[in-house]
Amino acid sequence: DVKVTQSSRYLVKRTGEKVFLECVQDMDHENMFWYRQDPGLGLRLIYFSYDVKMKEKGDIPEGYSVSREKKERFSLILESASTNQTSMYLCASTRSRDYGYTFGSGTRLTVV
Amino acid sequence: GQSLEQPSEVTAVEGAIVQINCTYQTSGFYGLSWYQQHDGGAPTFLSYNALDGLEETGRFSSFLSRSDSYGYLLLQELQMKDSASYFCAVRDKNQGGKLIFGQGTELSVKP
Numbered sequence: 001d002v003k004v005t006q007s008s009r010y011l012v013k014r015t016g017e018k019v020f021l022e023c024v025q026d027m028d029h030e031n032m033f034w035y036r037q038d039p040g041l042g043l044r045l046i047y048f049s050y051d052v053k054m055k056e057k058g059d060i061p062e063g064y065s066v067s068r069e070k071k072e073r074f075s076l077i078l079e080s081a082s083t084n085q086t087s088m089y090l091c092a093s094t095r096s097r098d099y100g101y102t103f104g105s106g107t108r109l110t111v112v
Numbered sequence: 113g114q115s116l117e118q119p120s121e122v123t124a125v126e127g128a129i130v131q132i133n134c135t136y137q138t139s140g141f142y143g144l145s146w147y148q149q150h151d152g153g154a155p156t157f158l159s160y161n162a163l164d165g166l167e168e169t170g171r172f173s174s175f176l177s178r179s180d181s182y183g184y185l186l187l188q189e190l191q192m193k194d195s196a197s198y199f200c201a202v203r204d205k206n207q208g209g210k211l212i213f214g215q216g217t218e219l220s221v222k223p
Contacts, residue, residue, distance in 0.1 A: 042215035100157025
């Protein structure tokens, strides 16, 4: 089974801190994605990557950046955390855009 | 742009059949997917329809009508463990094929 691992299940950070959320997949998938999930808003795409060193903005990239130095790892960076970035963050990967996504278990981030 | 509409909540009893509808608007379209998410868990992939018609996988079926921009997820012989949120998602041709999710339908299965 494909496994997508997010490094932290729960995180509490202070406003203004730089925050790194790590995601690793073990099935050599080229496509990786970061979503945030908020009640009533569903899943919203922050950034995605179809290859190493490649990144594309999703629907809500403001305040975030990403890094994909290796195929298996896709990192989400909050440059200066703010309280409105308190959310559940979900990483996903897929072999091909015709296939289903495999999601990680999520990181629940609280910014205080 | 793109948008998806699905009911926010559905309630049904064990053993029943329930249908969760999804309508979408996109400027281009590859296919419609469905995901299940239990409370506190990760979304898991259920089905993908690229062409019109019904796809069946055990107790779950998914239907797509491209001309109507409409699809549904059909759950048969409902079990308590089916209580979860269900999301439809479209792959938008003009958005690099990335998945855009609906807001989710919370299904409650009662005894």
